[in-house]
Amino acid sequence: MSKPRVLIVDDEKNIVSSLHGILEDEGYRIDTADDGLDALEQVQSDPPDLVLLDIWLPGMDGIEVLKTIKTYHPEIEVLIMSGHGTIDTAVKATKLGAFDFIEKPFSLDQLVQSVDKALKLKQTRVDQGPHNGNSKPELPHCFQIMVDVKKKIKEASRHNHPMLIQGAPGTGKEFVAQAIHMESKNSRLPFMKINCPSRSMTSLQQELFVRKGKSSASTPGDRVVYLKNIEALSPTLQDKLIQALKSEDDAPFLPARVFASTSVDLSRRVERGKFRKELLDILSKNTLEVPPLKNFKDNIPILVKKYFEELAEYGNYTPHSVDDEAMERLVAYDWPGNLKELRDFLDNIARKVHPDDVINIDHLPPPVGLDESEAISTAREKGASRLPRQRTLKRSVVLCGSGLHSGIKTGLIMQPLPPNSGIIFGHISSTATIPAKPENVESTEYSTCIKKGFFSVGTIEHIMAVLHMYRINNLLIKIGDEAPVMDGSAKDFCQLVEDGEFEEQDSPYEELVIDKEYSFGDPKGAHIKIAPCDGFEVSYHMEYPEPIGTMDYTFKYENFEGFKKEIAPARTFGFMEEVAALTKLGFASGGKLDNFIMLGDGKVLNTELRYPDEFARHKILDILGDFYLLGKPIRGKISAHKSGHTQNVGLIKTIQENLPN
Numbered sequence: 128m129s130k131p132r133v134l135i136v137d138d139e140k141n142i143v144s145s146l147h148g149i150l151e152d153e154g155y156r157i158d159t160a161d162d163g164l165d166a167l168e169q170v171q172s173d174p175p176d177l178v179l180l181d182i183w184l185p186g187m188d189g190i191e192v193l194k195t196i197k198t199y200h201p202e203i204e205v206l207i208m209s210g211h212g213t214i215d216t217a218v219k220a221t222k223l224g225a226f227d228f229i230e231k232p233f234s235l236d237q238l239v240q241s242v243d244k245a246l247k248l249k250q251t252r253v254d255q256g257p258h259n260g261n262s263k264p265e266l267p268h269c270f271q272i273m274v275d276v277k278k279k280i281k282e283a284s285r286h287n288h289p290m291l292i293q294g295a296p297g298t299g300k301e302f303v304a305q306a307i308h309m310e311s312k313n314s315r316l317p318f319m320k321i322n323c324p325s326r327s328m329t330s331l332q333q334e335l336f337v338r339k340g341k342s343s344a345s346t347p348g349d350r351v352v353y354l355k356n357i358e359a360l361s362p363t364l365q366d367k368l369i370q371a372l373k374s375e376d377d378a379p380f381l382p383a384r385v386f387a388s389t390s391v392d393l394s395r396r397v398e399r400g401k402f403r404k405e406l407l408d409i410l411s412k413n414t415l416e417v418p419p420l421k422n423f424k425d426n427i428p429i430l431v432k433k434y435f436e437e438l439a440e441y442g443n444y445t446p447h448s449v450d451d452e453a454m455e456r457l458v459a460y461d462w463p464g465n466l467k468e469l470r471d472f473l474d475n476i477a478r479k480v481h482p483d484d485v486i487n488i489d490h491l492p493p494p495v496g497l498d499e500s501e502a503i504s505t506a507r508e509k510g511a512s513r514l515p516r517q518r519t520l521k522r523s524v525v526l527c528g529s530g531l532h533s534g535i536k537t538g539l540i541m542q543p544l545p546p547n548s549g550i551i552f553g554h555i556s557s558t559a560t561i562p563a564k565p566e567n568v569e570s571t572e573y574s575t576c577i578k579k580g581f582f583s584v585g586t587i588e589h590i591m592a593v594l595h596m597y598r599i600n601n602l603l604i605k606i607g608d609e610a611p612v613m614d615g616s617a618k619d620f621c622q623l624v625e626d627g628e629f630e631e632q633d634s635p636y637e638e639l640v641i642d643k644e645y646s647f648g649d650p651k652g653a654h655i656k657i658a659p660c661d662g663f664e665v666s667y668h669m670e671y672p673e674p675i676g677t678m679d680y681t682f683k684y685e686n687f688e689g690f691k692k693e694i695a696p697a698r699t700f701g702f703m704e705e706v707a708a709l710t711k712l713g714f715a716s717g718g719k720l721d722n723f724i725m726l727g728d729g730k731v732l733n734t735e736l737r738y739p740d741e742f743a744r745h746k747i748l749d750i751l752g753d754f755y756l757l758g759k760p761i762r763g764k765i766s767a768h769k770s771g772h773t774q775n776v777g778l779i780k781t782i783q784e785n786l787p788n
Contacts, residue, residue: 132156136166136192137181137208142231144679146179146238153239163187164334165193167317171350176199177245182209182220183527183538190219190525195317197224204245208233219523273423276303279415284310289372290390291357291410292415297467300388304353313383317350324359331364335382336371338566350382357387357410358396365403372409420465427458427469438477447477449486456488457473458536460495475630492633514552514635517600519543520627526611526619538611539590541627544601546634546761549758550594552577552584565593565756565779571772575753586610588752588772595755597629598691600636615698615723617748621691641763645785647778653769655750655778660764667746667767672702673729680743694751696737697744703727750775757783 133150136162137143147157156537158175160166163184170178180195182189193205207220207228212222220228226245229238270763283290284307301320308318321334335352356359360368371381387410397401402725420427431449437483440447449457457503462468472495480490488496491675520543527538544551550563561567576585594602613619650656663684703725724741727731738744746767753775754761767774 130154130156131176132158133179133242134158134160134166134175135179136160136163136171136189137179137185138162138183138185139181144183149239150242151237155242161185161190163192166192166320167319168349170196170203171315171317176205176249177206177220177242178205179206179208179242182207182525185527188525188527190223192633193220193223193225195319198318202249204249206241206245227463235252254543258766261402273418276415276417280306281310283307283413283415283672285666286413287384288315288413289385289387289410291393291414292386292417293414294390295419295465296390297465298417298419299466300390300417301355302466303415304386304388307386308351308384311384313351316383317348318353319382320353320355322355324356324392328361328364331360332367335364335368335385351384351386352382353386353388355388356390358389358393359384362403365406369403369406371410372406376518379596402769420469424458428454430469431457431473434473435477438474439482440591447482447486450488453486453488453491455630456491456495471628471630479562514637515598517546517632517634517636518598519545519630519632520599520624520631520646522627524623524627526613528622538606540605541623542603542605543627543630546601546605546632548601550591550599550601550755553603553605554585560603563587563756564758565776565783567761568756568776571770571776575749575756575772575776584610586612588749589592590620590752591615591755592690592752593617593624593695595751595760596684597621597624597687597693597762598636599624599629601632612699612723615700616745617695618691621687621695637759638762639757639759639782639786641761641782645778645781647781648768648774653771653774655765655770655774657761657763657766657778657782660762663761663763665747665750665765665767666744667750667770669743669746669769671742674726674731675742678740678743680740680747682744682747682762694744694748697741698724698737699745700724700726700742703732746770754779 133155135143135146135150135157136159137146140161143159143161147159158169160169164187166180167187169175180189180192184192189207189209193207196203201224204226207225208231209228218266226248227241229241280303284680290304290307292303294300305318308314308316319334321331323331368385372385393402393407393410395716397404397407432446435447435449437497464471475492476486476490480486490496520541523540523542525538525540525607538555540555551560553560559580561577561579561584563577563581567577567579568575569583570576570585575584575588575591576583577587578584584606587610590604593599641657644656644658646654646656647652664681666679666681667677668677668679684690684692695698701723704727722729724736749772750765750767750770753772754765756776
């Protein structure tokens, strides 16, 4: 009998080398991969018996890799490894089908025993009979009731032509693409979802065409690709995709099949010169329109019943039931977010209501639980304008990177919290937590650092700025000693929050309204003040050596989109001499030429500026983050003159001292 084969997936070469030697000595055949996509390609081309999978991977994180493996190769056993283990992550991995969750640094004996147990279990299943895990899954019930959609799914599964799936947000376009794929002759190929707006051009090019440094045996043709929001694909990649789809010679460099989805009118984009007509013509040859949920209101009761049954089977409990009055409200509501909104709503109810209790109208939060007259009455009771509701994320999200000052590989996990919890930083591998409050600020030297007990977190200002502007009121951020710097801006944190999606909560929140002028600092030097204002506004004045010179910028908050466009992309900057001095002192060890702006000899040395006044915008980014330590969105006008974190926090504490108890 051939030796069992183990695939080790980790980007830390020393760990891979150690595991390779140990498991080879135990008699296993070993293969390795240093990122998620490479791992999936190897799984597809030659499925191993077991995968040792690190959770922190570049590009596609370990949880996504686990999901994909278990979707298309449920017979493969997976052991998850992590140097930053959390109970939630372990539970999630186990629910997704991982055999075990092992924390680094792990005992070698424990690891060998776990590998042995997993492979014995796999062999037992083989001995008991053929595994039925590769049988095609049943079409989701939401599409079983849509006769036209079901028919088109079957037709589309009979060919491999590019497919455009259209429909309003939340209608289930990705589900449709997956259903077509699983009915097709390529059903054993990995189904790779790519969200076009959140991927770099380089990343998209590698996944759509050919991977740098890989042999022709590991091309995109080994997978099926789903391009979510294809309208965001760059003109250059649109042109390349057009040529590849038209040319037989380029076919081997394309995925086995390309699905594309959109919620916008691409023909209007073509008219405005925002989308290539030729690409739309190619995709339009095979289209599928997913109708909105409001077209199938009569089927909502059966959809609710089926979804609660799915949740109950997954969680091993009795399905929830809904009384007639509550069901009438569910049917009457228009569900503008479609199937996704319905599922998210039911998920929320299932978390709050015990399965033994019948769901009634009192369990339904607004707007479903309130009709128009009740909503108006409630609004009158609360005043002319109802207070906005607190907000968290719908799901946990993960981000990997390295610390700017420590240079250490780090990451963070954002997890939803109940109303009135606030923003809390938690240690990624212990139970230690620090509320993001002014009294917990330990240091403002080069960044804002908070500390409680033995646990401290540095460089939190960019994350806090995003939470401030996106009005995220309640969130747990599991992290190491320093937040990842990413590209030196807050862009990636914006995308992370959007990936987690917002969840409005039952409790309202109030802004912190500034009632008089407060100031801090030296009026002749670095100082900052805040004054009453109808909205929220930040002005910054800076005087630096060239190439900065004298610079001013004013940001007026209207919504998070304005922040995302004007402020979030502005990067950290430093002068060459200053960076060298910081490095000697143990700071800026993670500073690389692609994650901050290097200045010297009167010019920018390493990059093109994103804005002519990028430096002033970045200073405003820091202010937005520091001021969210007050725990509420601000209503007031901030004017800063050559200030930094020290002045920001000084003013924050001055405001806090004057707040009513």
